[in-house]
Amino acid sequence: MYEFIAFYIFAISTTILFMITVMSKNVLYAMTSLAAGMVMISGFFFLLGADFLGVVQLIAYVGAVMALYSFAMMFFDATRDIKEKHANPSLVFLLGGLMAVVFVIIFSAPIIGDNIEASYPIVEGIGNAQAVGMVLFTKYLVPFEVAAIMLLVAMIAGIILAGKKMDDSLTTTVIAKEPEDEILKESK
Amino acid sequence: MIGVSHYLILSGLLFSIGFMGVLRRKNLLMLFFATEVMLNAVNIAFAAIGNYYGDLSGQMFAFFIIAVAASEVAVGLGLLILLYKKYGSLDLDVISSMKG
Numbered sequence: 001m002y003e004f005i006a007f008y009i010f011a012i013s014t015t016i017l018f019m020i021t022v023m024s025k026n027v028l029y030a031m032t033s034l035a036a037g038m039v040m041i042s043g044f045f046f047l048l049g050a051d052f053l054g055v056v057q058l059i060a061y062v063g064a065v066m067a068l069y070s071f072a073m074m075f076f077d078a079t080r081d082i083k084e085k086h087a088n089p090s091l092v093f094l095l096g097g098l099m100a101v102v103f104v105i106i107f108s109a110p111i112i113g114d115n116i117e118a119s120y121p122i123v124e125g126i127g128n129a130q131a132v133g134m135v136l137f138t139k140y141l142v143p144f145e146v147a148a149i150m151l152l153v154a155m156i157a158g159i160i161l162a163g164k165k166m167d168d169s170l171t172t173t174v175i176a177k178e179p180e181d182e183i184l185k186e187s188k
Numbered sequence: 189m190i191g192v193s194h195y196l197i198l199s200g201l202l203f204s205i206g207f208m209g210v211l212r213r214k215n216l217l218m219l220f221f222a223t224e225v226m227l228n229a230v231n232i233a234f235a236a237i238g239n240y241y242g243d244l245s246g247q248m249f250a251f252f253i254i255a256v257a258a259s260e261v262a263v264g265l266g267l268l269i270l271l272y273k274k275y276g277s278l279d280l281d282v283i284s285s286m287k288g
Contacts, residue, residue, distance in 0.1 A: 003190050004189065014198075015198075018205050022209035034225070037228070044235065045232075045235050049239055050239070053235060056254060057231070068261055075272060082218065084279070096204045097204070100204035103203050104197055120243055147255040154263050157263045161267060
């Protein structure tokens with residue numbers, strides 16, 4: 001019963017919050033509702049028994065990714081509303097609805113297939129974090145190391161891309177200097 | 189009770205919300221937000237199917253998706269800052285240079 005109530009609370013709130021993210025004209029509102037929706041999504045992971053994944057979602061997504069977005073928003077003008085030109089919005093809603101149908105069919109396809117067996121079954125009696133650690137550091141060790149290298153590369157790329165010409169201001173326009181032409185100076 | 193189909197239908201719904209955002213948005217920062225919505229929707233589906241089969245592989249894939257999303261944000265925001273320095277706007281209609 002509690003699972004039922006919790007699922008519907010989380011489902012309705014994530015749907016509404018992500019609709020705000022997609023539809024809002026203000027960057028600040030969109031980012032705040034996205035962060036709140038990610039907190040709600042970690043609730044699904046706790047409901048599904050994936051405790052460690054829920055904690056990682058809270059720390060990595062809500063803590064790191066959204067903080068990165070909010071720091072990057074200092075570079076952009078976030079208070080102004082975004083003007084967007086929409087060519088034909090009804091086509092977008094039609095395509096989105098079709099995508100929903102297609103994805104429900106795709107996701108419900110593995111339920112029909114019965115002969116799927118768990119390759120790394122969840123062992124009873126030990127915690128989720130321990131089970132995840134044992135599988136992650138034995139069977140998925142190489143992808144784990146590759147992900148670590150990928151994060152390092154992304155960090156260096158982020159520093160180099162964002163750090164270029166950091167002393168130039170982005171929002172305030174620089175007043176044009178006096179012409180330093182030698183001929184103009186002599187004529188005065 | 190709540191079965192795997194509930195989670196999968198919710199995941200499909202959230203994914204199509206994100207897809208609608210990708211189609212609808214003209215601002216690059218908002219497009220990034222829409223892709224984050226899509227990645228989160230897929231994470232729910234992975235965790236639900238992993239729970240249904242009693243398998244840990246679903247959670248593993250969700251971890252790697254989170255790692256990919258984090259690095260995507262790091263590189264993508266650097267590129268966005270460069271674009272904003274160059275064009276003074278993040279609107280796709282302003283940035284686009286190919287006419288056609």
